[in-house]
Amino acid sequence: MAGSTAKCKDWEKHVGTVMGMLTIGVLISGRGSNLQAIIDAVARGEITGRLAVVISNKPDAFGLERARKHGIETLFIPSKGKERTGFEQELAEALESRGVELVCLAGFMRVLSPYFIRRFKHRIMNIHPALLPSFPGEDAQRQAFDYGVKVSGCSVHFVDEGVDTGPVIVQIPVDVRDEDTADTLADRILAQEHRAYPMAIQLFAEGRLQVAGRKVRVLPRKGGTR
Ligand code: GRF
Numbered sequence: 542m543a544g545s546t547a548k549c550k551d552w553e554k555h556v557g558t559v560m561g562m563l564t565i566g567v568l569i570s571g572r573g574s575n576l577q578a579i580i581d582a583v584a585r586g587e588i589t590g591r592l593a594v595v596i597s598n599k600p601d602a603f604g605l606e607r608a609r610k611h612g613i614e615t616l617f618i619p620s621k622g623k624e625r626t627g628f629e630q631e632l633a634e635a636l637e638s639r640g641v642e643l644v645c646l647a648g649f650m651r652v653l654s655p656y657f658i659r660r661f662k663h664r665i666m667n668i669h670p671a672l673l674p675s676f677p678g679e680d681a682q683r684q685a686f687d688y689g690v691k692v693s694g695c696s697v698h699f700v701d702e703g704v705d706t707g708p709v710i711v712q713i714p715v716d717v718r719d720e721d722t723a724d725t726l727a728d729r730i731l732a733q734e735h736r737a738y739p740m741a742i743q744l745f746a747e748g749r750l751q752v753a754g755r756k757v758r759v760l761p762r763k764g765g766t767r
Contacts, residue, residue, distance in 0.1 A: 556663045556750050563590030563746035566641035568632070568649040569597045573604020574731065575647035575668055575738050580611050582739035589746050593639040596632065598651060614639075620651055629657040636661075643745055645738070646700065655702045663752050665700040666745070668738050670730045672696060672712055677705035682727035691717050693726065695734045697741035699752065708757045710750060711741040 565588075567576050576595060582588045595608035598620040605615045616635055620628045628651075636644060646667040658665065671681035673696040676688070685693040694714040701707035713733040717726055744750050749760040 556745065556748075556752060561589075563588070563742070564593045564640045564642045565590050565645060565742065566593055566636045566639065566643070567595045567604075567608075567645045567647050569595060569602050569604040569647050570599050570650040571602050571604065571648050573602065573607045573647065575734055576604045577607050578735035578738055579645065579647070579742065580607065580613070582742070584611075588739055588743050590643075590742065593641055594635065596635060598628075598649070604647070625654055626656060629654055633657060633660050643742065645742065647738070652704060653700065658700060658702055663699055666697055666710065666738075666741060667700050667705070667707070668734050669696045669698065669705050670727065670734060672714065673698060673705055673709055682730055683723040686717065686721065686723040686726050693717060693730060695730050695737050697737050699757070708752055708755050710744065710757050710759075711737045713737045 565579070567579060569576055579588065580592060583590060583592060592608070592613045594614045594616060595604060596616045596618055597605050598618060600617050600619070605617070608615045618628065618631050618635065642664060644661050644665045646665065653665070669677070669681060671677070671685050672692070672694045675690070676684040676693070678684075682693065692714050694712055696709050697711045698705070698709045699707040713736060715726070715730050715733055744759055747762065749762065751758040751760060
């Protein structure tokens with residue numbers, strides 16, 4: 542049937558590695574607790590990959606220390622005072638020359654241009670501390686808290702050309718409690734971010750993510766279920 546053929550074609554985009562070790566690059570600007578969660582998941586064998594490089598656009602990002610402590614290569618590539626294309630070319634070259642297959646944004650405080658995003662199409666992930674499409678942008682936990690939602694959470698998504706608009710891969714909800722402040726809510730969301738990001742990366746590493754437009758389908762594990 543013509544209709545069903547067209548539908549199959551929609552789902553043809555298959556991303557991630559099918560076998561072997563995924564080479565990961567992480568971009569940070571600060572604290573790096575999500576980076577730490579990724580490092581720990583790799584160490585526990587929950588991500589079948591290796592961290593080739595951690596790059597920060599801030600020289601004093603604490604995440605750089607975390608990476609060094611684990612013997613991971615670190616780079617400081619300044620963005621300040623630099624023309625965007627030049628900065629992104631440096632980033633892309635650093636990642637590509639190290640064979641990076643998946644770029645993970647973990648508290649990286651720069652919006653990437655279409656140039657960079659097309660160069661790594663469907664190979665850039667980001668973690669956002671709200672249930673997208675609600676509360677995109679900065680200070681998402683406080684936005685959700687101030688709005689008065691009963692449930693917030695975190696989202697891992699592929700990065701597209703908008704801000705926090707790319708196809709969603711994994712979401713974990715977090716209940717908002719009466720006694721919460723924006724900070725206590727943010728802390729509980731952060732704990733879930735540390736579960737969600739490694740989960741999404743491992744799905745990519747296993748080649749189990751298929752992207753069709755806005756939708757990400759998670760394929761069952763070979764010979765099993767999800
Ligand atoms: C996290 O809340 C993440 O969702 C957001 O930036 C924060 C980074 O925290 N994109 P960390 O640097 O990973 O600790």
